[in-house]
Amino acid sequence: MEAFQLLSRGGARFNKQRFKSDVQIFNKAAPPKDVKGKGVLTQLPPELDFFKYAKASSGKRKAEDKEGGVHAEGKHEKVERKRRKIEDESADSDDNHIGTEEEAPTMQKHRVTAKGSDVPKPIASFEDLRERYNVPPRLLSNLSENSYKHPTGIQAHGIPILLEHRDLAAISPTGTGKTLAYLTPIISALGSPISSMKNDGGRGVRAVILAPTRELAHQIHNECLKLAAGRKWRTVLFSKATASTLSDKNVRDKVDIIISTPLRLVVSIQEGNLELNNVQHLVLDEADRMLDPEFLSQVQEVIAACTHPNIQKAVFSATLPAGSEKLAMGVLRNPIRIIVGLKDTPLPLIAQTLTYVADDASKLPSLLTYLSQPYNPPLLIFTSTQPRTTSLAEELIMNGISNVDCLHAGMTKKQRDDAVSRMRRGESWVMVTTEVMARGMDFKGIREVINYDFPTSVQSYVHRIGRTGRAGREGKAVTYFTDEDGPFLKAIANVLLQSGSSVPEWILKLPKPSKMKRRQMGKVKRANTVNAARKIGRNDAIKKRDMIAGSKRRKEKELRETDKNNGVGEGDRSDK
Numbered sequence: 001m002e003a004f005q006l007l008s009r010g011g012a013r014f015n016k017q018r019f020k021s022d023v024q025i026f027n028k029a030a031p032p033k034d035v036k037g038k039g040v041l042t043q044l045p046p047e048l049d050f051f052k053y054a055k056a057s058s059g060k061r062k063a064e065d066k067e068g069g070v071h072a073e074g075k076h077e078k079v080e081r082k083r084r085k086i087e088d089e090s091a092d093s094d095d096n097h098i099g100t101e102e103e104a105p106t107m108q109k110h111r112v113t114a115k116g117s118d119v120p121k122p123i124a125s126f127e128d129l130r131e132r133y134n135v136p137p138r139l140l141s142n143l144s145e146n147s148y149k150h151p152t153g154i155q156a157h158g159i160p161i162l163l164e165h166r167d168l169a170a171i172s173p174t175g176t177g178k179t180l181a182y183l184t185p186i187i188s189a190l191g192s193p194i195s196s197m198k199n200d201g202g203r204g205v206r207a208v209i210l211a212p213t214r215e216l217a218h219q220i221h222n223e224c225l226k227l228a229a230g231r232k233w234r235t236v237l238f239s240k241a242t243a244s245t246l247s248d249k250n251v252r253d254k255v256d257i258i259i260s261t262p263l264r265l266v267v268s269i270q271e272g273n274l275e276l277n278n279v280q281h282l283v284l285d286e287a288d289r290m291l292d293p294e295f296l297s298q299v300q301e302v303i304a305a306c307t308h309p310n311i312q313k314a315v316f317s318a319t320l321p322a323g324s325e326k327l328a329m330g331v332l333r334n335p336i337r338i339i340v341g342l343k344d345t346p347l348p349l350i351a352q353t354l355t356y357v358a359d360d361a362s363k364l365p366s367l368l369t370y371l372s373q374p375y376n377p378p379l380l381i382f383t384s385t386q387p388r389t390t391s392l393a394e395e396l397i398m399n400g401i402s403n404v405d406c407l408h409a410g411m412t413k414k415q416r417d418d419a420v421s422r423m424r425r426g427e428s429w430v431m432v433t434t435e436v437m438a439r440g441m442d443f444k445g446i447r448e449v450i451n452y453d454f455p456t457s458v459q460s461y462v463h464r465i466g467r468t469g470r471a472g473r474e475g476k477a478v479t480y481f482t483d484e485d486g487p488f489l490k491a492i493a494n495v496l497l498q499s500g501s502s503v504p505e506w507i508l509k510l511p512k513p514s515k516m517k518r519r520q521m522g523k524v525k526r527a528n529t530v531n532a533a534r535k536i537g538r539n540d541a542i543k544k545r546d547m548i549a550g551s552k553r554r555k556e557k558e559l560r561e562t563d564k565n566n567g568v569g570e571g572d573r574s575d576k
């Protein structure tokens, strides 16, 4: 079988004329060479290797090296040079950059870069929190009861920073426990529920967490409830219903923590139904998304409403492109920036592949072929639009795939909640969705992500595939690309390379997309239905239905007119 047929899993056509030079590379007698990123964590001690960096970067890769499917020496060095360059950029030459000899080994163990003045030492265990910061025993036991035994990298570094009431920009790969990294210090710092305080703690909500989607806000709220168990904390997931309850000032003065999407909060602030002047902790989760143009003005309005002089602000994300970082740094006061791993780079736990599918019409047959073989449910499939999500889910069901579900922002709240619940209960094996599920959602068991439609940016790619390979588990991510996606392929291929996945040589030879071009990524015009043939059938069916309905209406009209002419009343008609 030809290499390109193999690559496209048999469901694709390939324009051999257009990619003549690439075809030649594949048709050589020797097997195609892969290029791999070099593992840089081989020195990580196993006891600290919570997220199995060392396994992915040394063991697995060494085995592959032995099999001989690896890089040419020159490429290898090039990748390493690129990686070092990115690390240098992360740890730039600012005077505040910490890297003292005393701290360096710990930093290296966790692959963490910290920048800022007087960076607190990381904790080695959650027990350290009791000794160093007098964190309430109840909170520590809640951590332990939920099987959070050892802090992850971002928790080890981030929690002390927040407990010392410093502003923080935290960048850590998907699924590495950022939620706990901000919830633990917030609950600790609040001390006691406001309802149990004699002076009401200054009155009014003291912590606000903003997230871009309702689903994510809901998930954060659930995590918060776990840590808050055993005390009468009032943590509110802000919604239309809760906003209405909180319009009573006596009720909202007794709230400790609000978790919300920005717009909901802004509406209540504007209506005079919510004050944030007592907020001392403000967290932007998925910060780069929160600071992008869609949310920026709402987030700025929330920040402006948080007028407490002693407010602590923190931003968290797995990705923080330069533009968002600049905005974030403008909002934070004397911040510390922590980067775990490499910026915009997934964990090596996720095995990533790029699959050529020629054109949009070839994707469905490719996917069906794939799903006809044994696969590992549950899997998550990303499309670019709501109609395509619905259409693909329908196609999969009609083709006999079991337990297919779909979720997008056009569905009602109840439909969305139900879909998330089915996923959590393990009832959905295949979930088709849009970008709405790309960020933050933590379904522990997701084994595989398929990018049916190409992602719209490197960040979108990193977050989408980050729904798998969470909390130390391994995952798999497959990205379909068509001829139209070709110009953007190199940008995604670089992410694969950076995180240690294989990339065929011919992709690496593609030109790097310009900045202008990158903005067009994933914005390819695609049909609303994923199966054009079905569309024809459906259009015919709709026409037929309309014709039948039309002729029925005409017949009824004729009947009414005859009755009228004959002087028959509506109730007298026997054929009614």
Ligand SMILES: Nc1ncnc2c1ncn2[C@@H]1O[C@H](COP(=O)(O)OP(=O)(O)OP(=O)(O)O)[C@@H](O)[C@H]1O
Pocket (backbone or CB within 6 Å): 147, 148, 149, 150, 151, 152, 155, 172, 173, 174, 175, 176, 177, 178, 179, 180, 317, 318, 439, 440, 441, 442, 444, 466, 470, 471
């Ligand atoms: N210390 C810990 N020990 C064990 N499991 C943990 C620990 N911290 C977090 N987890 C688990 O890791 C998973 C991922 O955590 P979380 O959702 O906070 O990741 P994240 O870094 O915010 O990811 P994303 O960038 O996708 O939002 C969750 O299932 C969580 O319960």
